[in-house]
Amino acid sequence: MEIRTELYLGDCREKLHLLPDESVDLSFTSPPYADRRRNTYGGIHPSDYVEWFLPIAAQLLRILKPTGTFVLNIREKVVNGERSTYVLELILNMRRQGWLWTEEFIWHKKNCSPGKWPNRFRNAGERPLQFNKSRKFHMYQEAVMVPMGDWAKTRLRNLSETDKIRDNSKVGSGFGKNISSWLGCEMAYSTNVLHLATECSHKNHRAAFPEELPEWFIKLFTREGDTVLDPFMGSGTTLIVADRIRRHAVGIEIAPEYFEMVKKRFAGYQCDRKTYGAILS
Amino acid sequence: MEIRTELYLGDCREKLHLLPDESVDLSFTSPPYADRRRNTYGGIHPSDYVEWFLPIAAQLLRILKPTGTFVLNIREKVVNGERSTYVLELILNMRRQGWLWTEEFIWHKKNCSPGKWPNRFRNAGERPLQFNKSRKFHMYQEAVMVPMGDWAKTRLRNLSETDKIRDNSKVGSGFGKNISSWLGCEMAYSTNVLHLATECSHKNHRAAFPEELPEWFIKLFTREGDTVLDPFMGSGTTLIVADRIRRHAVGIEIAPEYFEMVKKRFAGYQCDRKTYGAILS
DNA sequence: GTTCCGCATGAATCGATAG
DNA sequence: ACTATCGATTCATGCGGAA
Numbered sequence: 001m002e003i004r005t006e007l008y009l010g011d012c013r014e015k016l017h018l019l020p021d022e023s024v025d026l027s028f029t030s031p032p033y034a035d036r037r038r039n040t041y042g043g044i045h046p047s048d049y050v051e052w053f054l055p056i057a058a059q060l061l062r063i064l065k066p067t068g069t070f071v072l073n074i075r076e077k078v079v080n081g082e083r084s085t086y087v088l089e090l091i092l093n094m095r096r097q098g099w100l101w102t103e104e105f106i107w108h109k110k111n112c113s114p115g116k117w118p119n120r121f122r123n124a125g126e127r128p129l130q131f132n133k134s135r136k137f138h139m140y141q142e143a144v145m146v147p148m149g150d151w152a153k154t155r156l157r158n159l160s161e162t163d164k165i166r167d168n169s170k171v172g173s174g175f176g177k178n179i180s181s182w183l184g185c186e187m188a189y190s191t192n193v194l195h196l197a198t199e200c201s202h203k204n205h206r207a208a209f210p211e212e213l214p215e216w217f218i219k220l221f222t223r224e225g226d227t228v229l230d231p232f233m234g235s236g237t238t239l240i241v242a243d244r245i246r247r248h249a250v251g252i253e254i255a256p257e258y259f260e261m262v263k264k265r266f267a268g269y270q271c272d273r274k275t276y277g278a279i280l281s
Numbered sequence: 282m283e284i285r286t287e288l289y290l291g292d293c294r295e296k297l298h299l300l301p302d303e304s305v306d307l308s309f310t311s312p313p314y315a316d317r318r319r320n321t322y323g324g325i326h327p328s329d330y331v332e333w334f335l336p337i338a339a340q341l342l343r344i345l346k347p348t349g350t351f352v353l354n355i356r357e358k359v360v361n362g363e364r365s366t367y368v369l370e371l372i373l374n375m376r377r378q379g380w381l382w383t384e385e386f387i388w389h390k391k392n393c394s395p396g397k398w399p400n401r402f403r404n405a406g407e408r409p410l411q412f413n414k415s416r417k418f419h420m421y422q423e424a425v426m427v428p429m430g431d432w433a434k435t436r437l438r439n440l441s442e443t444d445k446i447r448d449n450s451k452v453g454s455g456f457g458k459n460i461s462s463w464l465g466c467e468m469a470y471s472t473n474v475l476h477l478a479t480e481c482s483h484k485n486h487r488a489a490f491p492e493e494l495p496e497w498f499i500k501l502f503t504r505e506g507d508t509v510l511d512p513f514m515g516s517g518t519t520l521i522v523a524d525r526i527r528r529h530a531v532g533i534e535i536a537p538e539y540f541e542m543v544k545k546r547f548a549g550y551q552c553d554r555k556t557y558g559a560i561l562s
Numbered sequence: 563g564t565t566c567c568g569c570a571t572g573a574a575t576c577g578a579t580a581g
Numbered sequence: 582a583c584t585a586t587c588g589a590t591t592c593a594t595g596c597g598g599a600a
Contacts, residue, residue: 030573032573033573036573037573073573074573075573076385077573077574077575078574078575078576081381081383081416081575081576082381082382082383083382083383083384083385085372085373085376085382088369088372088373089373091366091369092366092369092370095366100362100363101363101364101366102362102363102364102400102401103364103401103402104357104364106387106389106405106406108387108389108474109573109593110593110594111572111592111593111594112472112572112573112574112592112593113572113573113574113575113591113592114572114574114590114591114592114593115574115575115576115589115590115591115592116470116575116576116589116590116591117574117575117576117577117590118420118422118576119383119416119417119418119420119576120383120384120574120575120576121384121422121470121471121472121473122470122472122473122574122575122591122592123472123473123573123574123575124387124472124473124474125387125472125473125474126573135361135362135400137400139399139400141397141402189397189402189403190402190403191393191402191403191404191405191406192402192403192404192405192406193389193405193406197593197594197595198572198573198593198594199594199595200570200571200572200593200594200595200596206571206572208573209573429592429593430592430593430594469591469592469593470591470592564600565599565600566598566599566600567597567598567599567600568596568597568598568599569595569596569597569598570594570595570596571593571594571595572592572593572594574590574591575589575590576588576589576590577587577588577589578586578587578588578589579585579586579587579588580584580585580586580587581583581584581585581586
């Protein structure tokens with residue numbers, strides 16, 4: 001089967017209108033947080049954030065299949081010593097749009113940003129929020145199981161806490177690749193807490209999240225040949241993972257330099273793989 | 282200094298009125314979640330939860346010192362396939378009461394209860410919410426520092442080898458001094474993500490949280506001789522920890538069997554410790 | 563070819579300074 | 582008074598050069 005990748009250059013508030021109804025199985029995205037990415041999206045002010053995002057959410061609701069899932073990775077910014085409430089208000093407003101707020105996952109960022117302040121600790125958690133159109137959404141829990149056999153149990157018991165966490169993240173990312181090494185292990189279902197580190201210093205690009213994060217959600221909510229959408233493509237992490245594990249993908253990015261970078265990276269990758277990629281702008 | 286513990290039997294909606302203004306440094310509590318503890322607080326329906334809790338929050342706002350902190354350990358219940366929104370609405374309404382929503386911590390429950398549902402994973406995370414009256418609250422970050430990661434560990438391990446050699450050539454007194462300084466170097470400030478196991482070792486009852494959870498917040502937000510309040514005392518975990526690390530404590534509990542249990546446990550404990558406990562009902 | 567160490571780099575946040 | 586910008590703080594990570 002050919003795996004098809006579409007890239008759009010432009011503002012997703014416009015480009016999303018080009019996508020057909022009920023055509024996407026999973027949208028995983030990490031939109032610019034409030035007051036971030038000023039050079040691309042202009043740094044949306046916390047007080048304008050909900051109003052800015054709701055039309056995008058409405059389009060995603062239209063584009064998603066009834067069995068599909070929308071995962072929104074976001075975190076409240078601190079404003080004047082308080083956690084902002086725009087994420088709370090966004091959830092409440094998206095429910096009024098017709099979304100179901102199904103679940104809240106927790107991503108523990110092992111390597112969070114540094115800093116020290118007298119009245120606050122470093123923020124090491126982000127909250128991928130799961131939204132659905134229907135209670136009968138597709139979920140493939142077996143695709144993200146973790147080994148808990150005797151071998152793993154005894155080994156984990158003797159390791160330090162940091163090592164345990166690292167093992168968990170390895171399992172999450174390497175399950176498909178290293179299946180043979182886990183043979184004979186007893187497998188357990190995952191929880192809603194993920195432990196991953198962000199990739200720190202890449203050469204050409206900066207990714208907001210590690211490949212393991214979209215990979216986990218793509219495996220959990222889609223199968224081979226399904227379609228994944230990221231309206232805030234950025235450096236293209238979600239799309240590259242989707243292609244690697246054989247899901248169709250659609251990406252939208254407003255910044256030309258990011259768009260060109262992903263386009264190049266994809267062209268080479270697809271050339272090697274002899275797959276078809278529709279690069280549209 | 283005498284450590285004083287007060288226990289009240291009754292509904293905290295009434296008993297909180299007995300406590301004086303600005304007399305508490307930290308209130309740490311885990312209220313009954315919606316539809317839980319039906320036999321005591323009547324199993325508050327999710328849609329009534331905010332209305333039920335707001336008068337309690339108002340009392341806590343009155344009782345708390347200006348430099349004090351309120352930590353509310355709560356999690357959205359799943360209702361009809363969706364995460365309930367009463368916690369979101371509670372945060373928004375408490376801000377209208379005058380509370381500052383300072384921070385959202387994440388407690389990762391390492392060994393959470395087993396279970397499997399077709400469209401949901403086990404919940405391994407809770408979100409202790411931090412509220413304050415003022416931006417100038419007390420916080421003692423050094424009291425909860427954590428061991429550093431691998432990079433520093435390996436570096437210090439090598440450093441210690443050379444230092445050991447150097448120390449051996451010197452007088453013996455310097456050895457202990459350096460040990461303590463190494464220990465200091467191996468510690469880092471915490472993040473807002475806590476990794477604690479849930480407790481399962483107790484005999485008579487199941488506590489809602491392990492002692493480490495209130496202990497962490499009590500150490501972070503109070504010093505010896507400060508006062509801790511738990512208006513939903515339950516099995517008394519918060520109060521027992523507070524007494525152990527020498528903080529005054531006030532507990533309120535509506536269920537007589539819980540109240541009596543804590544009273545007994547406390548009486549014996551305090552008898553051993555020769556401290557004074559004011560048991561009031 | 564290993565292992566080891568140095569170094570740059572962050573979805574951060576506060577407080578001070580400047581317009 | 583209110584907002585924008587900047588420096589200081591801090592630590593996990595992975596790359597690349599060195600031993």
